[in-house]
Amino acid sequence: MVAELRSFVEYETPSTDKARLDGFAGVIARRAEQLTGGQARVIEQEAAGGHVHVQVGDGDRPVVLLGHYDTVWPLGTLDRMPFRVKDGVARGPGAFDMKAGLVQALWALHALRETGGRLPALALVVNSDEELGSPTSRALIETEARRAAAVLVLEPSQAGAVKTARKGVGLFKIEVTGRAAHAGADPLAGISAIDELARLVLAIRAQTNGGNGTTVNVGVIRGGTRANVVAAHARAEVDLRVVTTAEAERVSAAILELRPHHPGAVVRITGGLNRPPMERTAQIAELFEHARGLAAEIGFPLDEAMTGGGSDGNFAAAVGAPVLDGLGAVGGGAHALTEHVFIEHMPPRAALLARLIETLG
Numbered sequence: 001m002v003a004e005l006r007s008f009v010e011y012e013t014p015s016t017d018k019a020r021l022d023g024f025a026g027v028i029a030r031r032a033e034q035l036t037g038g039q040a041r042v043i044e045q046e047a048a049g050g051h052v053h054v055q056v057g058d059g060d061r062p063v064v065l066l067g068h069y070d071t072v073w074p075l076g077t078l079d080r081m082p083f084r085v086k087d088g089v090a091r092g093p094g095a096f097d098m099k100a101g102l103v104q105a106l107w108a109l110h111a112l113r114e115t116g117g118r119l120p121a122l123a124l125v126v127n128s129d130e131e132l133g134s135p136t137s138r139a140l141i142e143t144e145a146r147r148a149a150a151v152l153v154l155e156p157s158q159a160g161a162v163k164t165a166r167k168g169v170g171l172f173k174i175e176v177t178g179r180a181a182h183a184g185a186d187p188l189a190g191i192s193a194i195d196e197l198a199r200l201v202l203a204i205r206a207q208t209n210g211g212n213g214t215t216v217n218v219g220v221i222r223g224g225t226r227a228n229v230v231a232a233h234a235r236a237e238v239d240l241r242v243v244t245t246a247e248a249e250r251v252s253a254a255i256l257e258l259r260p261h262h263p264g265a266v267v268r269i270t271g272g273l274n275r276p277p278m279e280r281t282a283q284i285a286e287l288f289e290h291a292r293g294l295a296a297e298i299g300f301p302l303d304e305a306m307t308g309g310g311s312d313g314n315f316a317a318a319v320g321a322p323v324l325d326g327l328g329a330v331g332g333g334a335h336a337l338t339e340h341v342f343i344e345h346m347p348p349r350a351a352l353l354a355r356l357i358e359t360l361g
Helices: 002-009 018-036 095-115 138-146 193-205 245-256 282-298 312-318 343-360
Strands: 039-043 051-056 063-068 084-086 089-091 122-127 150-153 162-166 168-177 215-223 233-242 266-275 304-307 340-342
Touching (some): 002 095, 018 122, 063 095, 063 138, 063 312, 063 343, 089 095, 095 343, 150 312, 150 343, 162 282, 162 312, 193 215, 193 233, 245 266, 340 343
Parallel strands (some): 063 150, 162 304
Antiparallel strands (some): 051 122, 168 233
């Protein structure tokens, strides 16, 4: 499994590099067929990398395994962050998020096949654009989730805990048009787009509520041309995180309905909810309790957690599927130079996945 992880990590797959993504899609498809005996196909995309779909067995209600192979790391990151193993810890770009999860899934299926375990109808879906919000794979994910007996998401764990709830994610862009003027000679003739945007930022930030988990972050601001020119244009990019669908609808409407302070300014706000919240439903809670019992049989405790990050599990849960997320690597440092995987946890986590597949199909 460690050798497989090395080969996956050393094949760099930045989300925006179509050639690299297409090449790795072929690698995943071939390995899936070799290790599982299933039928793999690559669903080609015009702009994104191909998505891999592996079918094992036949049935109307398959267990669906869900993962992605793209990473946030640019091509060439291996030069300064090579794959390495020391003291039981594997490091490298994309090792934790989430190539170790893919390795564990493939070897869980391989173990079931080799040991004669029950292998029910199963679909493995591995997409190429999760880190971009899954724009070309969302429809595929939702289609598979609607027919699934359960969806098991191979994203990394949260300090070992599986994820039974995730916040929804909203993305918005704000563009403000004012009127340029000389800041010294005729400042009152201008309408500052920056002043307008500053007021809007304060209004948006006021939506953050520590009590219900809603957070709004204005992460990017651009505007103006020179210090002595009243800014005619300014723009911002906003990230919204919410726990419930009702709160997502309320805050999204509040952002989209914002209006300019100065009557001569023009404000254009676009965007909306990118990933719906994954709420902890009764069927998700039941699925977690089932997994916790299986983990105890294998010999390790299993906890649950909620996270502010989104995944493709959000899409699966939103169409009504029972979802258990965070079944991948145990480690940390996603999207950071400290990204790492604890190797000792890879076999028991693969064993848990195998038992879930056996018992849920």
